[in-house]
Amino acid sequence: MTFKKTAGILTGAALGCAATAASAQSVEVLHWWTAGGEAAALNVLKEDLASKDIDWQDMPVAGGAGEAASTALKARVTAGNPPTAAQLLGMQVREWAEAGALGDLTSVAEEESWGDVVPAAVQEFATHDGAWVAAPVNIHRPNWLWINAKIFEEQGLEPPTTWEEFNAAATQLQEAGITPLAHGGQPWQDTTVFDDVVLGIGGPDFYRSAIIEGDPEALSSETMVQVFDQMRTLRGFVDENFSGRDWNLATAMLLNGEAAMQLMGDWAKGEIVRADMVPGEDILCVPAPGTDGAYLFNTDFFALFDVSEDNRETQQELARSVMSPEFQKEFNLVKGSIPARTDIPGDDFDACAQTAMEDIAEAQENDALLGSLAHGHAQTSAVQRAIFDVVTEHFNSDMSSEDAVEELQIAVESAQM
Ligand code: BGC
Numbered sequence: 135m136t137f138k139k140t141a142g143i144l145t146g147a148a149l150g151c152a153a154t155a156a157s158a159q160s161v162e163v164l165h166w167w168t169a170g171g172e173a174a175a176l177n178v179l180k181e182d183l184a185s186k187d188i189d190w191q192d193m194p195v196a197g198g199a200g201e202a203a204s205t206a207l208k209a210r211v212t213a214g215n216p217p218t219a220a221q222l223l224g225m226q227v228r229e230w231a232e233a234g235a236l237g238d239l240t241s242v243a244e245e246e247s248w249g250d251v252v253p254a255a256v257q258e259f260a261t262h263d264g265a266w267v268a269a270p271v272n273i274h275r276p277n278w279l280w281i282n283a284k285i286f287e288e289q290g291l292e293p294p295t296t297w298e299e300f301n302a303a304a305t306q307l308q309e310a311g312i313t314p315l316a317h318g319g320q321p322w323q324d325t326t327v328f329d330d331v332v333l334g335i336g337g338p339d340f341y342r343s344a345i346i347e348g349d350p351e352a353l354s355s356e357t358m359v360q361v362f363d364q365m366r367t368l369r370g371f372v373d374e375n376f377s378g379r380d381w382n383l384a385t386a387m388l389l390n391g392e393a394a395m396q397l398m399g400d401w402a403k404g405e406i407v408r409a410d411m412v413p414g415e416d417i418l419c420v421p422a423p424g425t426d427g428a429y430l431f432n433t434d435f436f437a438l439f440d441v442s443e444d445n446r447e448t449q450q451e452l453a454r455s456v457m458s459p460e461f462q463k464e465f466n467l468v469k470g471s472i473p474a475r476t477d478i479p480g481d482d483f484d485a486c487a488q489t490a491m492e493d494i495a496e497a498q499e500n501d502a503l504l505g506s507l508a509h510g511h512a513q514t515s516a517v518q519r520a521i522f523d524v525v526t527e528h529f530n531s532d533m534s535s536e537d538a539v540e541e542l543q544i545a546v547e548s549a550q551m
Contacts, residue, residue: 159448160189163436164210165221166203168196169382171404175469182455182464188448193217198381199322199509200226211235216439219452222268223510224259225518227435231262237438237446239266239453248457251475253494255503256433259511268435269453271462272471275490276399276506277330277430280385280406281418285312285394293420297334297364300423304371307394314371316393318379319530321522325508327397328525331364334424338502341428345521346505346512348550353543362528362535369529377530388417397422399432399509403470403486414485421493429490429497432509433474520549 161183167176180190195203200223210216222230230236243249243266252260252270260268279300281293286303289310294300304314317323333341336357344352352358373393376384385405387393396402406417413419421428436456438449455461462473467483472490480491497503505511507518524545528538 159187159451160191161218161448161452162191162193163219163221163452164193164195164203164207164217166195166197166200167221168194169198169380169401169405170408171382171406171468171470172401174408175404175465178461178465178468179455182461183452186451186455188451191218198318198320199223199326201322204515211439218440218445218449219436219438222435222437223432224256224435224505225510225512225514227259227268227437228262229515230437230439231267235439236262236267237441237449239269239438239450242266242450242453242457246454246457251477253474253476253498255431255498255505256474259433260435268437269456270474271434271436271456272466272469272474273490273494274399274401274432274434274471274509275429275494276326276432276509277333277422277425277428278398278400278402278486279330279420279422280388280396280398280402281420282388282391282394283416283418285391286418289394293418294423295420295426297331297423301367304395308371313373313387313393314395315368316384316387316396317368317372317376318381318384319372319377319526320379320381321526322508323381323384323398324526324529325522326399326506327368328361328365328521329430329507330397330422330425331361331368332358333428333430333504334422335361335364337424338428338500338504341504345507348513348517348546350543350547353546354539358539358542359535362538365525365529365538366535399506400470400486400490403484404468407468407470407484412484413487414489419486419489427493427496427500428502428504429494430504430506431494432506432511434471514549516549517546520545 167173183190195206207220256270260266260270291303294303307314332345340352340357343349381398382405384396385402388396389409389411403413406413411417459478462475463478466473472487480488507513524538524542
């Protein structure tokens, strides 16, 4: 594949001039950060660029985990009218890079030593054929269980560490008339939960072979039957209006005490903070049952499209902004994630983010840092979509676990072809 090579590297002074001279610079950015906490985080970037005299043209496409945004982006690129930049998850970066659609950020990355501060697992998605093709904004952890502390205290419950404990706590909550699990029935949310259950029941090695490698034996194993059994049990713990609900509305149920728990990535923390609640105190954060010591991750990247001469300086400035230590800190404080740079001190972050920073280091050492399937870091879009379909069909029907396992294996196999 070919990349358009960027010519020289801009010096700080040259950039300053460029920014003042051409106040008409603008970037059109396609993204899916439309929930309250997400929009607040995005504002940090907009303001940062405004201070450099770069105008932000917003192209928001609502829809959690970026499914709708991905469709919109494809349509724009196919029509020959790509945005300046787009928010992408890891596998999307890889697929767009393979299609030769992304701008090359290598000169900026080398000048600013991104290679020294971005964890290897993230670099794997940010680079293609030895070139940097995307700037990582953050690291999210999708395998969190969020708990309404007041409800748990009133019920005399402890945070569950296994699925058995989870089921026991949820049954008690249900008997007390409280919805145990805040959930939104959308394929990506169902699969966020599924990822947790696969990891929690099977452990890191099983997750790796079944989900990342798509190994047919793991996919059709007895362990996978148990995973679907647990998914069926979870279906009994959600309220009757769960279908189609957006994730942030499910988080709102957790915050206002309508539900006791939510299995969701730490973008939920953006909502917690906005509601003036304290993560780790009012809303507890613990690893999803059975996943202590392991870390599912996903990173939001910005990648550059429409790489014309006219745009290049502004685009590179966008990449510089995203990777600056100040921005990484300010943005992630609001977004709920941790920085994509390892050189940002955790002191100003909340208790959950500090735990995340410790846990990611531990997981990395133990070979238990794993890409999230639901959030585009485990499989190609085609295989991901095939798994979404089976998980969601199972969750919304009375399909047996054995049938689900069989369908899963067939779906993955045909999507791999
Ligand atoms: C993204 C997050 C986003 C979440 C909900 C994830 O895939 O990485 O940035 O907040 O989806 O839309």
